[in-house]
Amino acid sequence: MRIVAVEDAPGQPLFPDVAGLGAVARFAARLHTSFDTVKPLWLRLEETGLCTGHQGFAWVEGIAKRLMPENAELLVVEVNDAATGAPVMLLPLMRRRARGHTVIEWLSGGVCDYSAPLLADARPWTRQSADAAWAAVCAVLPPTDRFHIAGIPRQIHSIDNPLALLSVARDSIQIASGLALDGNPETLIKRICKSSFAKNFHKHCRRFQQLGKLDLVEAETPDAVEEQFSTLLELRLNRFRELGRFDLLTQAPVVEFYRNAALQGLSDGSVRLFGLRVGEAYLAVIYVLVMKGTLHALLLGIDQDAVPNVSPGLTTIGKLMVWAREQGLGYFDLSVGSQGYKQHIGASSAVLAELCEAVTLKGRGSTAYIKLRGKTELFVRSKPGLYKVVQGVMRRLRRLKN
Numbered sequence: 001m002r003i004v005a006v007e008d009a010p011g012q013p014l015f016p017d018v019a020g021l022g023a024v025a026r027f028a029a030r031l032h033t034s035f036d037t038v039k040p041l042w043l044r045l046e047e048t049g050l051c052t053g054h055q056g057f058a059w060v061e062g063i064a065k066r067l068m069p070e071n072a073e074l075l076v077v078e079v080n081d082a083a084t085g086a087p088v089m090l091l092p093l094m095r096r097r098a099r100g101h102t103v104i105e106w107l108s109g110g111v112c113d114y115s116a117p118l119l120a121d122a123r124p125w126t127r128q129s130a131d132a133a134w135a136a137v138c139a140v141l142p143p144t145d146r147f148h149i150a151g152i153p154r155q156i157h158s159i160d161n162p163l164a165l166l167s168v169a170r171d172s173i174q175i176a177s178g179l180a181l182d183g184n185p186e187t188l189i190k191r192i193c194k195s196s197f198a199k200n201f202h203k204h205c206r207r208f209q210q211l212g213k214l215d216l217v218e219a220e221t222p223d224a225v226e227e228q229f230s231t232l233l234e235l236r237l238n239r240f241r242e243l244g245r246f247d248l249l250t251q252a253p254v255v256e257f258y259r260n261a262a263l264q265g266l267s268d269g270s271v272r273l274f275g276l277r278v279g280e281a282y283l284a285v286i287y288v289l290v291m292k293g294t295l296h297a298l299l300l301g302i303d304q305d306a307v308p309n310v311s312p313g314l315t316t317i318g319k320l321m322v323w324a325r326e327q328g329l330g331y332f333d334l335s336v337g338s339q340g341y342k343q344h345i346g347a348s349s350a351v352l353a354e355l356c357e358a359v360t361l362k363g364r365g366s367t368a369y370i371k372l373r374g375k376t377e378l379f380v381r382s383k384p385g386l387y388k389v390v391q392g393v394m395r396r397l398r399r400l401k402n
Contacts, residue, residue, distance in 0.1 A: 025129040026082035029136040031075060035061055038076050042090060042118065050119040050157045053289030053296045054112045058264050059271075060092050066257045067109030072096035075104065077137045079117075089117040089162070091137060093149075101145035101362040108151070110248050111257060113176070113296070113336050114352075115152045115163060122159050130162035146363030150174070151336060152353040157292060164353040172354035177347040178333040185325040189318055194346040200311075201318040207310045212279040216319040219273040225262050228273040232285035235301030249299070258287065258299070274323075276316040283312035286320060294331040295324045314341060 032038040035057075042057045053059070064074055075093040080086060092107040106115040150172060152163045163169060179192055189198045208214045219228045233249060240247040248254045265271025270291055276284040283306050287299035297320070302313040321332050334342050336352065343349075358367040 025132050027088060027133045027136040028080050028082045028085075029140045030078040030080070031140040032078060033074055033076075035064070035074070035076070038078060038090065041078065041087060042076075045087065045090060045118040045120055049121060050159055051292065052114050052116050052153070052156065053270065053291035053294065054114045055092070055116060055118050056270050056289070056291055059261060059289070060107060060112075062257055062261050062264075063107055063109040063111060064094075066253055066260070067111065068094055068107070069096050073142075074107070075141060076107075077140060079133050079136060082136075087120045088123075088133065089119050091117045091163075093141070095142060095144055098366065101360075101366065102143070103146050103148055103363070103366070104141060104144045105147075106149045106151070109254075109257070111254065113151055113298075115149050116156050116161055117163065119156055119159060122157075125160045125162045125165055127165045127167060130165035131167055133162055134166055134168075143359075144363070145360045146358045146367050147355055148367075149355040150352075152355065154350055154353065157294075161353075163355065166355060168357050169353045169355050172352050174336050174352040174354075175338055175349045176333070176336050176352055177342040177349045178331055179321070179345065179347050181321065181325045181330050181332055183325075185322050188322055188325050192346065193318075194344065197314070197318075197345050201315060204310045204312075204315045205318075207307055208278055208283065208312075208315065211281075211307070215277050216316065216323060217275045217277055219262070219275070220266070222263055222266065225266065225273055226259075228275045228282075228285050229259050229262055229287075231275065231282045232273070232287060232299060232301040235282070235285060235303055236299065239302060239304060262287065274316070274320060276312055276319065278306075281306075284316040286316050288320070290327075290329070293329050294333055295320070295329050296333040297335055314345070317345065 035042075039057065045051065046055070046057055068074070072094045073096075075095055077091045077093065079088045079091070081088055093104055094107045095102055095104045106112065108115070149163065151174060152169060152172075153161055153176060154164045155161055181188065181192065183191060189201055193201070205214060219225045233255065236247060236249060249258070261271045262273055270289060272288050272290060274286050274288070275282050276286075282303065284300065284302040286297060286301075289296040289298060297317065300313055300316065302311075302316075304312070306312055317334075324332055334345075334347050338349075356367055358364040
């Protein structure tokens with residue numbers, strides 16, 4: 001483990017000048033290249049601090065074991081108060097080779113929607129304190145040509161995310177959506193959702209019930225997890241193939257990651273599967289994370305042809321929202337993406353931040369390309385007609401590939 005205090009950090013053009021910030025906040029950082037040395041602290045912060053479901057230890061350890069590239073190295077940075085030594089936060093990162101240069105990224109593997117540190121407490125953050133903490137982080141990291149951290153939420157359970165406050169952070173093209181849950185579960189849909197969604201939800205439930213008893217069933221045994229996960233995989237891949245959309249679940253390591261995480265989740269309820277059934281027939285299956293009063297909806301597979309003009313997906317989400325409120329959960333996270341159904345439900349959206357900066361000349365080319373690609377995509381999205389044409393072309397190409 002390597003420990004460096006922020007005042008000892010070598011100067012680099014990428015990072016803001018933190019001279020004179022000692023009166024505001026001083027931090028020291030420690031680099032862990034193995035989970036063995038950081039696991040006790042991680043589990044303590046997971047229990048007593050603030051984090052999203054995407055930073056649960058079992059989830060992140062699974063990413064490192066199953067999805068981290070062979071040429072990558074684990075970098076978990078522990079940030080402490082320089083005066084007291086008390087832990088402040090943990091950041092799970094990795095460094096990998098990428099076309100002739102190195103890049104430090106969030107430890108994501110494509111299955112981590114949010115880049116958010118585990119915070120030790122609810123202390124307020126400012127741009128100055130965030131920059132000072134980041135300088136301490138960079139002081140213990142190995143050399144790299146560039147940084148690229150995407151999917152940075154603005155807040156972590158109502159506390160400003162220090163990564164989003166960084167001087168080098170910028171708005172991304174990604175948005176995340178969700179709904180706050182409160183009050184009586186029986187009246188939840190009517191109270192917090194758009195009236196059009198509430199009306200359709202009850203109508204769809206009645207249509208499905210004409211086929212038999214409608215139930216939202218949680219997978220509570222290994223056999224049930226295997227059954228529902230296999231159904232989710234089949235429904236989702238069939239649907240995405242039909243739409244000409246790419247899905248990570250076409251990759252065997254990703255499939256095994258999700259399956260293993262769901263089986264592990266039986267022990268603490270952090271990962272759950274739910275199936276919407278009429279009788280014994282599945283209409284939809286949804287895969288979720290549950291942590292710190294929040295339900296994160298991750299994967300949804302639907303049988304769109306079960307009943308004409310009726311949505312098993314929206315019906316599943318509505319029933320799951322009620323279940324979440326019955327469990328005392330306070331937020332339903334609809335994850336990243338600008339799909340229209342989220343606005344139809346009545347979800348609120350927030351723009352995610354991104355850190356995409358070059359450190360060396362080698363890293364400048366890739367950084368410039370990523371920024372240009374983001375600007376191009378943002379322009380295309382701002383032109384609905386053009387965006388629709390581009391989507392259609394991409395779908396046709398994927399169908400041909402399949």
